Amino acid sequence: MSGTPNSERIGRADLSAEQQVALEALLFRLADDEFVHAERLTEWQIYAPTLESDLAIANIAQDEFGHARLWYDLLKRLGYTEPECLWERDPTEWTHSLLVERPFGDGDWADAVLRGYLYDVAERIRLEAVADTSYAPLADRVGKVLEEENYHREHAVNWLERLTADDDGRGRVQDALDELFPYALSLFHPGPREEDIVEFGFRTEPVAEMRTQWLETVSPFLESLDLTVPEPDEVERPDERGRDGTHTDAWTELYDEFTATYHELEFETPATLRATEE
């Protein structure tokens, strides 16, 4: 991997206008994925199959919100406010993948676990691809996030092994796989500014290569659990793309739900409960 040595990394003040646009696109994708994934995962709190799995999924959701906050903080340092990042941003400007916005069916723990797995593998690949980023403030944050994502992936792997140990569980995981796979592929849809992102060294791998790596990781593992992985080039893809701001209806509903109170209350600024980072 052709990364950027520390000494040559660039800071906020060095960014050209064009670079900043590309960097923001990258950061919004990172942040939005984490935020929306976490928002969905919290739906499992109190509803998980056991008290222990409830605690674990809550941990993961909090980690993901925490990561979202890290990435939104970087955007704040580029001049955005929290309302501009979240509460007042038009839903068609969000660039998370379609996978994370999917609603959960009642009791569909197979979806929760498999989605976590597909997402966490992609997340690790993406974080590794930004570990050598040319943007210094981003590089500073990747290490901690990678560590936590490793724990999430282990959690998902353990669960998948358990659920697929009996026929009923395996059938449910297979259903979830058939359902989620086309949406998971949207994780690797090259959004706007993809070429610039790589060109400026913000990410050191193009998404096409990340997609290959992801398939080479998830397919053999899932097949080892006696699951059938759909053929990526043959699955019917949704019309929406995610990364370009087009989303499924499930997203609009989710967005309306989580922004409703913010709009109703009209506080001057969203409450922060920690010292602001600089």
Added chain:
Amino acid sequence: MDLETVRKRAGPREFGPADDMPERYRTAATRMIQFHANSEVMGGYLDKTFTRKAPSLDRKLANTAKVQDEIGHAQLLYRAAETLGVKTRAEMLEELANGDGKFLNCFHYPVDSWYEAPMIDFFVDGGAMRRQATLKSTSWTPYAHAMDKICFEEGFHVKHGESILRELMNGSKATQERTQETFDEWWPRILQFFGPTNDESVHDDFGRAVGLKTVTNDELRNSFLNMYIPKAEKHGLEIPEYPRIYERDDGTMAVREDDLDWDEFRTISRNEYEGSHEQIGSRRRRQEAVDWVRKSLDSWESSAGTTPRAAD
């Protein structure tokens, strides 16, 4: 150990799993701890609503953490209850889902707005804190130990609840009015949280005699009123005219209990209130929906023949 000895020895953290406790003690302690554990779970059904509604990222994170803490507390408390050897956790969770399990009156009222967040997180949790602080001196040591950790974490919840209240009461006039209306609705429920004074049950007398409880409902409610009426007023809330609150000769405050709807309270105690059906029904349906997972886990554990990894 006979009951006479239990009564004589009763004191803070006096008994533990190594003691041969009489059945009446074990049953009473189980009832109390199970009620407490159930309340943590059912409180979560209310509190989880606020995660989606939270109007800032930090508030959302804090709420997620709070809901997680509640499940963590339930886990600790069920474990403490199990040390009495009367019921297993699975049995207690089954009772909760099938409507036999009892839990706090306030958690029989479904919530649907952010204005209710501080009612639960500040006032109800604040009331719970009053009670829980005294339970650090309960005679069943595993219960007292659980309280150490729980009280520590509840402190953060109440602070966050107060911060939500402060923000709402510094909002627009309409926001302040909605918050006051919500408070008016919740206030009597919160006062009933401590139960009626005049018909303190046989359970309570026995509980105090053997050191499971250290103070009366009446004392707890007065301690809550003395602390929380000034706090509510400080944030600009008006205490509703009814139920009437009066000052006693010793300067402490008390409630005219006749002003409260005890029929509703007793209906709730039997799990027969409208909201009870809704909340318990939700618990039951959610548990049934993931029943297949627990079956799948059982089959994995028996086939793998290994110790399940506890953390997940």
